[in-house]
Amino acid sequence: MMELTRKGEYAIRGIIYLAQQPPGRVSLISEIAAASDVPQTFLAKIFQSFAKLGLVTSSRGTGGGFVLARPASAITLREVVEAVEGPILPNRCLIGNSCDRGGPCLVHGVWRTVQTEVVNILDGVTIETLARTRES
Amino acid sequence: MMELTRKGEYAIRGIIYLAQQPPGRVSLISEIAAASDVPQTFLAKIFQSFAKLGLVTSSRGTGGGFVLARPASAITLREVVEAVEGPILPNRCLIGNSCDRGGPCLVHGVWRTVQTEVVNILDGVTIETLARTRES
């Protein structure tokens, strides 16, 4: 359970690739897709999300492509994951605290703890850190 | 992301109901389903899994039904969740450490941390605790 989907994996691979380019260097979606080993059209959708959320800057036409909108050290893994997978919510009842069935559910507190922990971990990892990691 | 499915929710509701019964009291699947507000045939499958894993004891025929196989204090939320949702694996690459694409993936360590944290949280909560919780 709790699995990241392909979309999430692709998103991470793609943005790490961008972070590994020389600062300011514009990358084509075709280039990122090839390097990250991700279907190009699918990755294009992912980067559209990134652009809408302000994680990357896109430009069209000749010489266009994608660049990080902020330093990689200012983009967290949480932002990247949530950009394509939505908010980290281990249980539906955490949305608006609506557990239904009369009264809050008994596991509410546990899931809130899980959510907080996972968010903290992912917030503590930047794309810069990942881009520099050699292994592990 | 990371959402528990209905199956997981139903599993938790069902086993908490069992834990709230007087010790040794046998419950019918129809009774548990009605009380937990879960489709009966679906819950039956869930309790089959519980029985196979030794979380509950089942008996057939007149007077049959389900009882906890151990004290509720000795059944963790993790066991219940994993019984129906499979192991807690935030990323596929944690299965056998096979990240593919030549070399371990850069996020491997992060996902392992997430996995460990979540497992620890869920291992720290017993069904007895949940059964006694009034709210939150």
Next chain:
DNA sequence: CACCTTTAGGACCAAATTTATCCCTTTTAT
């Protein structure tokens, strides 16, 4: 034994989600 009750297990199915692909539009540089 015959019959009823209850779980076990397999087959099946509809809906939702995932994992894409395709095509046309818009923007921009030359």
Next chain:
DNA sequence: ATAAAAGGGATAAATTTGGTCCTAAAGGTG
């Protein structure tokens, strides 16, 4: 103009989710 790129919508196959249904097996009871 034209070519190069991303933007955005429609579509679709595959997989997963969320069930249902039917028959079998096991265990009591008269």
